Amino acid sequence: AQSVSQHNHHVILSEAASLELGCNYSYGGTVNLFWYVQYPGQHLQLLLKYFSGDPLVKGIKGFEAEFIKSKFSFNLRKPSVQWSDTAEYFCAVNAYNAGNMLTFGGGTRLMVKP
């Protein structure tokens, strides 16, 4: 069975710092990759997704992620975080043969200090 690992469980940054959240998955075949964000008290929203093509994907609110197939990774980045980025971030993977099924990582809680 596929699995998704997010190694940073809690991250605390000051405003304007750069952000990189790690995501690794275990499935060896074709995958679709996602980052979801959950702001305090809200439901999950799609931040960005990778299906194919350019491995550097741009999402909303200045976030981007890079798919590195050889490393089974899909790390999330933002050059300069804001207080409003305080949220929990989830990486998710859809294996090509898994229909519409998503496997989620454990999540990373980001706190940005003003």
Next chain:
Amino acid sequence: NAGVTQTPKFQVLKTGQSMTLQCAQDMNHNSMYWYRQDPGMGLRLIYYSASEGTTDKGEVPNGYNVSRLNKREFSLRLESAAPSQTSVYFCASTTAGTSFNEQFFGPGTRLTVL
């Protein structure tokens, strides 16, 4: 459009009590899902319904039952609640197709079992 709605938002149960969590979507989606979210474990799939009239077990189905009442509604039932079922429950929906489509999430139900 309301998107995906869930009721109730909060619930406290005693061990052994039963309850049904309701989910409805107004996006004409074929597929619906129930997840539970626990700290450090991300979202785990409990049950899903690929289309009206079908339901299947996900990763953690024990202790739960589901009903796909019609295309819009997908309910999750706890017949005899246990403290291990204390969690936040999310419903999601998506359009079924030959390729993966984004899942849209509801606001969640926070359940505490004493």
